[in-house]
């Protein structure tokens with residue numbers, strides 16, 4: 001295999017059916033490539049109650065600083081309707097300049113490009129002065145319990161320190177060069193339960209319809225907007241994802257109703273301040289009697305999920321600048337510095353070192369016929385190559401200057 005060719009490195013990874021939590025040969029294949037480049041591999045399996053065991057890989061080249069980390073995942077989401085794929089989901093077939101396969105963009109493609117970029121740097125200029133490590137999990141698309149979070153703690157316990165990290169998730173909405181992610185919104189989920197009194201719809205004075213309270217309390221969660229966003233983050237958004245009453249009868253007032261909701265929040269909030277603000281809104285709305293004249297306050301409870309993710313923003317100008325310049329040099333585009341989208345493993349890495357995300361075009365991720373343009377693979381490989389060289393040069397220059 002020619003490691004400098006991302007179509008070859010990606011094809012080898014796609015051909016490993018590594019649907020979470022299966023390793024599927026993907027980490028073994030990747031580790032073999034890294035061994036060829038001189039890396040030392042550390043394969044480690046993590047376990048937890050109620051979740052499947054997951055294999056992970058921490059691999060390092062070099063022993064001194066500065067230390068650049070590349071993070072990602074080799075696991076992929078299920079193929080879905082296998083017969084709907086026009087090419088085999090684990091075949092890596094190339095049709096009309098595009099390679100097909102689950103994980104092509106999310107995110108075996110990102111890993112393949114990074115490996116090929118590094119192979120090119122090493123071939124042209126030798127091993128960078130410092131260290132490069134790959135922190136690769138098999139548990140990003142699953143529960144994310146036996147993956148990046150534990151692998152970071154494991155590596156730190158062995159004395160690993162990093163100066164910067166790049167996550168290779170697909171960040172570009174439409175074309176290469178659109179977007180670098182420099183932070184992420186937080187995520188908080190909650191459940192709202194309204195207690196009522198069951199009864200006959202014709203005798204509402206003998207009952208207490210929880211849906212009357214639900215309307216007011218849900219409205220209070222949604223309106224007014226929580227904030228207007230700021231220069232780096234879009235406005236915080238709350239979505240009600242379900243309201244369940246489970247009442248099949250048209251003549252029965254139900255006893256109880258439950259709503260679930262999720263908030264994607266910016267750095268104006270923490271999960272705690274947000275939960276407090278929403279509790280205050282509910283408390284006030286519960287006393288609003290407009291739909292329940294003559295009644296006591298709505299009886300309700302609200303529970304917030306313990307597993308929330310914080311929002312974060314990376315402020316390392318050298319890291320962001322080096323990556324932006326590399327993207328611009330290769331694609332001609334000035335990438336937007338964004339904090340949009342869902343959460344990613346960057347939320348764990350940010351506790352260890354500054355982290356940014358840049359990868360392929362995300363359009364087909366998780367879809368049938370996930371695929372990547374070969375020209376995009378070449379473009380991302382060049383971006384990573386330029387970035388790796390630029391980052392180490394900048395580190396060396398700052399050491400000289402100080």
Ligand SMILES: [Zn+2]
Pocket residue numbers: 073106107140169170
């Ligand atoms: Zn991904």
